[in-house]
Amino acid sequence: MKEDSITVDVLVVGTGASGMATAVTAASKGLKVLVVEKEARYGGTTARSGGWLWIPGTRLATEQGIQEPPGAAKEYLRHEATTHFDEKRVDAFLENGPKAIDFFTKNTCVQFDMPAVFPDYHAEATGGQPGGRSMVTRPFDGRELGARVKQLAPPLPELTVFGMMLGSGPEIKHFMRAFKSPTSFVYVTKRLTKHFFDVLGHGRGMTLTNGNALAGRLAKAGMDLNIPVWLSSPVKKLVAEYDGVSGAIVEHEGRTVQVTATRGVVLACGGFPHDIERRKQLFPHAPTGKEHYSPSPETNTGDGLRLAESVGGRVDGTIPHAAAWVPTSVTTRKDGTHGVMPHFIDRAKPGVIAVTAKGKRFTNEGNSYHDFVQAMVKACAGEPEVSAWLLCDHKALRNYGLGSVAPAPLPIGRYLKSGYLKRGATVAELARQIGIAPATLEATVKEFNGTAERGEDPAFGKGSRAYNRYQGDALVTPNPCLAPLEAGPFYAIKLVVGDIGTFAGLVTDAETRVLNAAGKPIKGLYAVGNDAASVMGGNYPGAGITLGPALTFGYIAAMQLAKAEATAEIRLNVERREPVAIPRNT
Numbered sequence: 001m002k003e004d005s006i007t008v009d010v011l012v013v014g015t016g017a018s019g020m021a022t023a024v025t026a027a028s029k030g031l032k033v034l035v036v037e038k039e040a041r042y043g044g045t046t047a048r049s050g051g052w053l054w055i056p057g058t059r060l061a062t063e064q065g066i067q068e069p070p071g072a073a074k075e076y077l078r079h080e081a082t083t084h085f086d087e088k089r090v091d092a093f094l095e096n097g098p099k100a101i102d103f104f105t106k107n108t109c110v111q112f113d114m115p116a117v118f119p120d121y122h123a124e125a126t127g128g129q130p131g132g133r134s135m136v137t138r139p140f141d142g143r144e145l146g147a148r149v150k151q152l153a154p155p156l157p158e159l160t161v162f163g164m165m166l167g168s169g170p171e172i173k174h175f176m177r178a179f180k181s182p183t184s185f186v187y188v189t190k191r192l193t194k195h196f197f198d199v200l201g202h203g204r205g206m207t208l209t210n211g212n213a214l215a216g217r218l219a220k221a222g223m224d225l226n227i228p229v230w231l232s233s234p235v236k237k238l239v240a241e242y243d244g245v246s247g248a249i250v251e252h253e254g255r256t257v258q259v260t261a262t263r264g265v266v267l268a269c270g271g272f273p274h275d276i277e278r279r280k281q282l283f284p285h286a287p288t289g290k291e292h293y294s295p296s297p298e299t300n301t302g303d304g305l306r307l308a309e310s311v312g313g314r315v316d317g318t319i320p321h322a323a324a325w326v327p328t329s330v331t332t333r334k335d336g337t338h339g340v341m342p343h344f345i346d347r348a349k350p351g352v353i354a355v356t357a358k359g360k361r362f363t364n365e366g367n368s369y370h371d372f373v374q375a376m377v378k379a380c381a382g383e384p385e386v387s388a389w390l391l392c393d394h395k396a397l398r399n400y401g402l403g404s405v406a407p408a409p410l411p412i413g414r415y416l417k418s419g420y421l422k423r424g425a426t427v428a429e430l431a432r433q434i435g436i437a438p439a440t441l442e443a444t445v446k447e448f449n450g451t452a453e454r455g456e457d458p459a460f461g462k463g464s465r466a467y468n469r470y471q472g473d474a475l476v477t478p479n480p481c482l483a484p485l486e487a488g489p490f491y492a493i494k495l496v497v498g499d500i501g502t503f504a505g506l507v508t509d510a511e512t513r514v515l516n517a518a519g520k521p522i523k524g525l526y527a528v529g530n531d532a533a534s535v536m537g538g539n540y541p542g543a544g545i546t547l548g549p550a551l552t553f554g555y556i557a558a559m560q561l562a563k564a565e566a567t568a569e570i571r572l573n574v575e576r577r578e579p580v581a582i583p584r585n586t
Contacts, residue, residue, distance in 0.1 A: 004257045008034045010561050011248055011261035012268060013235050013304065016044030017547050018529025019268030020218035021100070021554025022561075024108060027225040029562040034259060035227060036250050038234035038299060042219060043153035044270050045296045045501060045530070049211030050344075051137035052544035053112065053551060055097035058135070059105075060114040066132030076120065076127030081537025084319055089535045092510035093552050100555035101135075108221035110214070111138040119466035120542040121368040130466055134543040137214040142206040144220055150203065151231060152219065155212050156295050157333060158341040158404050164195045164205050165212055172345075176400065176407055214547065235303065238265065240311045244523025248307075263561045264524045267514070268554070271502035271530030272302030273323065278315075282322035282504050285377050285386040285497050293328045293498040295340040304531035308506050311525065312516040319504045320538035324546060325373030327388070328498030331404045332418045340498055341404045343390065344369055348462075348471035350483030351396030353448055354388050354495065356380060359431065359440035361448065362388070364460040366468030366481045370540035373497055388495045389434055391445075393485040400473070403493045422492040430490040445485050455479030501546045503534040512557040526561070528553045 009031040012023045019035060027033045037044075056073035073094055078085050104110040114135040120128045142149040155165035166172050171191075177184040191207075198206040208216045222229065233252040238245050239260070247260040272278045273294040280289030294300075305315050326342045333339050346352060348366035356362055356379050363375035380386040390402060398408040405415050415421035424430025427445050428438035451458055455478035463469060463481030472480030506514050506527040513521035529550045536545050 004255050005260065006034070006257060007260040007262065008032045009261065009263040010034070010266065010558075011036065011259050011264075012266045013248070013307075014044060014268035014270060014529065014531075015042035015215075015219075015229060016046040016268060016270055016529055016550070017214055017218060018531075018550035018554045019044070019266065020215075020222055021104075021551045022266050022268065022528060022557045023227050024218060024221045024225060025103065025555050025558030026561050027222070027227050028107060029558065031263060031558075031562060033227050035222070035229045036233040036235060036252070036259075037229065037231050038303070039153070039297065040232045041151050041153040042229060042231060043212070043215035045300060046211050046218075046547065046550075047153035047215040048156040048159075048295065048297070049214070049500070049547065050543070051210035051212070051214045052134055052547060053137075054134050054542045054544035054548040055101060055552060056094060056129075056133045058098045058101045058114070060101065060112060060135055061132035064114055064116050064132060066116075068129060068132065072127040072129065073133070074127070076125065076129070076541060077536070079126045080122065080539040080541045081535075082320070082539070084537030086535065086537070088510040089508075092556060093535050093549055096556050097548060097552040100552045103555060104221070104551070108217075108224070109140075109144070110217045110221055112136065113138050117470070118543060119470055121371070121467050121540060123466040137210060137217065140208040140213040140216045140220075142202070142204070142208045142216055145216055145223070148219065148223065149206070149216070152208075152212065152216055153297070154204065155210070156339075158295070158331060158339045161406060162192065162195065163199065164192070164207075165209050171209070179409060211547075235307060238307050238311050238525070245311055245525040261524065263564045264526055266512075266557055266561075267304035267308060267506070267525070267527040267531045268529045269302075269304030269307075269531050270296065270300035271505060272305055273300050273499055273502055274298050275302035275305075278302050278305070282317055291386065291497070293330055293340045293496050295328065295342050295498060296501065304527065305506060308514050308522075308525060308527060308531075312522055313506050313514045313525065313527075314517055315504060316507050316533040317504055319533060321370070321374070322504040322538070323499035323502045324370055324540055326369040326498050326500050327372055327376065327390075327495040329390075329403045329420065329493050329495055331415070331420045334414075339404070342369070342498060342500060343403060343495065345471050346400060346402050347372065347390065348468055348481050349392075349396060349400040350452075350473055350476045350479070350481055351485055352390065352392045352400075352402070353445070353485065354390050355436070355441065355444055356388055357383065357385070357436065359436040359444055361444055361459060364457075364462045364464070364468065366462045366465070366471060368467060368540055369500075376495070377497065386497055389436070389492045390495055391430070391485065391490065391492045393487045393490050395487040396483070396485070397491050402491060405493075420493065423489050425489050427485070427490055430492055434492050434494070449484035449486060452482040452484045455482050457482060501530045503530075503536070503538050505531050505533040508532045510556075511560045512553050513560070526557045528557050
């Protein structure tokens, strides 16, 4: 079949935050941009995410009256990244992050809100801060996308209520207190009513929040700049020249299209969370590649990494942690399919503990999801499975929910029926339900309860860190993360290892150029987002350390592309070994 051809300045592969940030910035600089996406919907992992971005030193922080000590952010990242601290990339991130935020907030509909207090995950460490670095995407009216809202990837079902993704912070608190506070009851009633009318009129909720809001806002910014986005259009291979990459072969609407990118190709394909072979190589807890459960889109199968490797790029497999770990539970949806629920907040609540299959606690449950999984893997060393059980009593379950189980008054019956939620009238009965020796679990709960009543956890210090307390219940004193498990029946959900994005990615420089085995840039090839090795060095310093760098390095990539020289009109076709003329226009 004869190939069609098109020439652009920049080809972006992927419609998540990093790809769209690149596209919007490049188009604003006058470059001709084409975005291609292999899924039928746009937004990628971003559309399922919390929509938080971690970027120190922004104008948003200054407006909150937050001034960081000079050099604190760099020292914090040095502490976090340890052996994989890349000073040049870190400097590029810290210098350009605030610029990227200013660019988007001043020139596009992409807007953010910064809470006065959202601590770094290791706020007590060198350079850590109690707030001013994490911001969340401002809710967005999906109607501004017009008909294109139907092509926006939906939020993760497990993180929704009646299909509605809740905004972070205050909105979640309103829903948890809907039957305890008249103010919250009115708020929740109005929110649900609007959502149901939106579903009736538009087929989905129109108040986009969190990651759905970020994906929607970036899409609208792209629409305002007339950036074409080809959906259901996978890249089959890169077009390699003797000195670099000049474009790609794309399948689009039943045709094979040769896209020539005179400035460069930007890979933003979302990493490899569903690449079984690479998981087998890089995830120690998944020896066959299958002992892992990711809530990321199933089409994130490492396409960008393989495309780059085909032209000499390389993946950094030495990074201490190949992914952003999160404890997950596997649930059965109403339609019978399986879903993966990430456990972000519930572990920190009072009246909740985690135990291994042997019935012993193993870590501070209120620590970040990335830290929690590391402790879980260590505690399960030598065991046939890396897993744990998240336990609570009836009061905690009804107050806060657990995993996919929502707080009262929403029912829990279907979760009990499916086996997702285990229940026992006593701790001993629950232990038998989940295969733990009753005496061992009773002893663990008794030991925890004895000090929890006083707000103390001498074994693991739950509630001793700023991040713990932020995710706890401020109405519980003296420790917002601690309460005894004493009001039966008792409940448990099985936890397994998952991720919210991969860290091991392509080796790039501070300008986002993909490097070859010799450490030299591959001309015309860039990588951003989870296709690039994490600038955090395999650690998780705070809320938004994926999307913050995604937006920032997308901005950096576009600024570099705006400076790049266009490739010649005559390129060397490596396969045919003869010059081929590339038309300037479609």
